[in-house]
Amino acid sequence: MYKVGEKIVHPLYGAGIIESLEDKEVEGTLQTYYVLQIPVGNLKIMISAAKAETQGIRGIHSGDEVVGIVSGIVDMEIDMPDNWNQRYKENMERIKSGQLSEVSLVYRNLLLRERERGLSTAEKKLMTTAKQIILSELILSKDIDRVEAENLLENIFG
Helix, strand or coil, X not given: CCCCCCXXXXXXXXXXXXXXXXXEEECCEEEXXXXXXXXXXXXXEEEECCCCCCCCCEECCCHHHHHHHHHHCCCXXXXXXXXXXXXXXXXXXXXXXXXXXHHHHHHHHHHHHHHHCCCCHHXXXXXXXXXXXXXXXXXXXXXXXXXXXXXXXXXXXX
């Protein structure tokens, strides 16, 4: 179980700091929830402590690990389906995995595709989600602000 003040990552929302633990009665059972404050978008969410592992909640990587993981995918081969529906489905699965390397691949692939051909509205939203997840982990792991994190990400992906 995580503690107040710990930094964790939610697969769909990104990294945040556990602000508090709250007990709530759900269907007659008392359950503990993490109240997670996410810096990107100033979002606050509640996560069931009992279901955290199955939801893909994980601790954040160190700053050097985040930069290493994100930088490591820059030169990887691009393997994206041409069919946008299949591409969207695969990218969504990668994001849901909660793994920074997978989220970084989604961001990199969509960024390159946008530069070449443009993206549909749905894919633009997916790219923004992937970027926010990466930025949130950069911000918390390196203790930097959003502008510094965006500059770092831009330097990695050119």
